[in-house]
Amino acid sequence: MRLVDPDGQQLGIKPLPEALTIARGLDLDLVEVAPMANPPVCRIMDYGKFKFDEAQRAKESRRKAVHVGIKEMKYRPKIGPGDFDTKTRQVGKFLDEGHKVKITIMFRGREVFHPELGKRILDRIAEQMDGSAKVEAEPRLDGRNMVMVLAPDKRAKQSAASKQRTDDGVASNGSTAEDPGVSGAAAGGNETNGNVAGQAAPAAEEG
Numbered sequence: 001m002r003l004v005d006p007d008g009q010q011l012g013i014k015p016l017p018e019a020l021t022i023a024r025g026l027d028l029d030l031v032e033v034a035p036m037a038n039p040p041v042c043r044i045m046d047y048g049k050f051k052f053d054e055a056q057r058a059k060e061s062r063r064k065a066v067h068v069g070i071k072e073m074k075y076r077p078k079i080g081p082g083d084f085d086t087k088t089r090q091v092g093k094f095l096d097e098g099h100k101v102k103i104t105i106m107f108r109g110r111e112v113f114h115p116e117l118g119k120r121i122l123d124r125i126a127e128q129m130d131g132s133a134k135v136e137a138e139p140r141l142d143g144r145n146m147v148m149v150l151a152p153d154k155r156a157k158q159s160a161a162s163k164q165r166t167d168d169g170v171a172s173n174g175s176t177a178e179d180p181g182v183s184g185a186a187a188g189g190n191e192t193n194g195n196v197a198g199q200a201a202p203a204a205e206e207g
Contacts, residue, residue: 004033004043013039070149072102075125077117084121088128095133095152105146118146126150 003011003019023030023044034041071094094101105118122139137149
């Protein structure tokens with residue numbers, strides 16, 4: 001087998017007994033990390049700590065994952081100013097969270113013969129979201145509804161944030177936004193490969 005030490009340094013081709021002796025001497029485990037290689041690769045490591053760190057990394061990755069979906073907000077053609085502002089603020093919140101938003105204008109009765117009323121509302125929403133969102137799907141009639149899809153515009157938000165920082169810096173210093181004060185196996189050496197010691201050890205890629 002090809003043996004790798006705890007620091008990732010290759011120790012060369014070693015027979016199993018010698019590799020086990022080295023691992024036991026370090027009070028660590030011998031873990032087969034690349035069984036399909038020729039010759040197979042084994043690494044000396046603290047297998048318990050390895051599994052714990054691997055679980056922690058997976059947990060952190062899941063925590064940071066952003067679950068992006070499509071939210072929907074419904075309006076009426078004759079919506080009042082208060083309701084319009086409330087719903088539009090919620091649309092902005094959805095976009096800030098990274099979601100796409102489907103805006104639906106619901107027509108009733110003869111309202112369907114005046115699609116311009118729905119288009120006017122959708123245009124107002126798009127205008128208010130300018131700088132934080134972009135129109136991914138233009139307004140279109142869908143049965144008795146008119147729909148439009150907004151998506152977060154990350155580039156526009158980053159540009160606006162950068163401009164705001166610059167403006168704030170100029171306002172506070174009177175000249176520049178920069179701050180001159182800031183420079184830019186089992187414990188004990190048991191072999192953990194199930195083919196050797198009868199204990200299963202999940203395979204891992206060589207680090």
